[in-house]
Amino acid sequence: MPHFDLFFKTEELRRRLEPHLRLIPSFFEFTIRTGTPEVRYFDQKDPMWKGFPFPVPEKTVYVFDDAIPARALGGGMDKRASIRVTRDDHDDEAIALRIWHEVLHAIGQPADDMAKRAGEWQSVSDRLMWTAWQSLSRSVDVPFWHRKFYEWLTERAAEGQA
Structure with missing residues (x-):
């Protein structure tokens, strides 16, 4: 840690x-x-x-x-x-x-790559919500998505992945 x-x-x-x-x-x-x-x-x-x-x-x-x-x-x-x-x-x-x-x-960890790596960290339901969110012209640069992405990056780091 x-x-x-x-x-x-x-x-x-x-x-x-x-x-x-x-x-x-x-x-x-x-x-x-x-x-x-x-x-x-x-x-x-x-x-x-x-x-x-x-x-x-x-x-x-x-x-x-x-x-x-x-x-x-x-x-x-x-x-x-x-x-x-x-x-x-x-x-x-x-x-x-x-x-x-x-x-x-x-x-x-690549903390700036949330959108670029969306296919790696999102579940199927996240992908659907992400798409719907953007279709409403909403920015994905909000705490809800950042938390999910940072949690994934933290788990990745804990597993020893760079």
């Missing part, structure tokens, strides 16, 4: 979001901390990543707020992840899903 030190930049972020981490399966274990780990910054010339703090130590996740001027909402790779919480983020469960998404990236 992957274990991460999960840093919340402020005590306020920690109090707000820690209860929602229950959405993330127990396959992932977290030691919860408040503060800022050692970070580095991505390409400062790329407007998407300029100012985005990324943890240096392996097995570290950093959740930060808008006081840090960054544009990207999250990034994860090489057993590390960072997640930005904006002042417009009012759905704490959606933020927990964002954390789950980036932690999946941190362990090498």
Whole structure:
């Protein structure tokens, strides 16, 4: 099971979001901390990543707020992840899903490939619902589908599949 030190930049972020981490399966274990780990910054010339703090130590996740001027909402790779919480983020469960998404990236899972891999993770009833959902001009980029996909990716990781 992957274990991460999960840093919340402020005590306020920690109090707000820690209860929602229950959405993330127990396959992932977290030691919860408040503060800022050692970070580095991505390409400062790329407007998407300029100012985005990324943890240096392996097995570290950093959740930060808008006081840090960054544009990207999250990034994860090489057993590390960072997640930005904006002042417009009012759905704490959606933020927990964002954390789950980036932690999946941190362990090498293709968390951006929900639609591309739909045939692999969906049951027959999911496929029917997915098709009906889209026929109503609804976006599949919603928590309902993300949870199903992230659960599949987590099971895949637990089975040792990259």
